[in-house]
Amino acid sequence: MSADVRKDWDTYFMDIAYMVSTRSRCSRRHVGAVLVQGKKLLGTAYNGAPSGVPDCSEAGCMITEEYEVVHHDGHEEMVKKQRCVRTIHAEQNLLLFTDRIDREGSSVYVTDQPCWTCANMLANSGIVEIVYHRPYPKDADKVRAMMEEKGIAFRMLETYHPPKETLMDVKN
Numbered sequence: 001m002s003a004d005v006r007k008d009w010d011t012y013f014m015d016i017a018y019m020v021s022t023r024s025r026c027s028r029r030h031v032g033a034v035l036v037q038g039k040k041l042l043g044t045a046y047n048g049a050p051s052g053v054p055d056c057s058e059a060g061c062m063i064t065e066e067y068e069v070v071h072h073d074g075h076e077e078m079v080k081k082q083r084c085v086r087t088i089h090a091e092q093n094l095l096l097f098t099d100r101i102d103r104e105g106s107s108v109y110v111t112d113q114p115c116w117t118c119a120n121m122l123a124n125s126g127i128v129e130i131v132y133h134r135p136y137p138k139d140a141d142k143v144r145a146m147m148e149e150k151g152i153a154f155r156m157l158e159t160y161h162p163p164k165e166t167l168m169d170v171k172n
């Protein structure tokens with residue numbers, strides 16, 4: 001394999017995050033996250049119910065509805081959105097399954113831009129960089145502002161393409 005067809009590190013770790021996301025049993029959202037220190041993989045996690053507890057494929061999603069402000073053709077609209085709250089988000093599972101000492105100075109690769117709650121936790125977890133692929137507009141502005149304040153690098157991989165076999169149909 002020549003150097004120019006070899007995967008760069010961003011692609012390599014984001015591919016792993018997408019592979020991990022296929023473990024999720026929630027039919028609404030498949031999110032994968034990995035912890036990387038230097039070039040070393042220190043942990044992987046996906047969104048799921050606590051272990052030993054029925055997951056979305058067994059017990060169904062646990063749906064909540066809430067209104068969100070959506071920008072549409074220059075004006076704001078209130079749109080009712082559904083979310084599944086049965087699962088622990090991938091980023092939170094990643095924090096549960098890794099040690100603080102390993103996280104100091106590390107990066108998180110996550111398939112989806114973190115929600116506000118996950119971003120808040122990541123900001124206090126010792127990590128110094130978040131790399132994501134799919135945008136999550138709902139919380140994007142406030143998350144980006146907070147990361148700037150904290151001095152945490154926050155990068156979207158805009159030209160990245162996930163491995164096809166890791167993409168699943170989800171209801172949105």
Ligand SMILES: [Zn+2]
Pocket residue numbers: 025026027028029056060061062084085086087
């Ligand atoms: Zn679910």
Ligand SMILES: [Zn+2]
Pocket residue numbers: 089090091114115116117118119
């Ligand atoms: Zn989250």
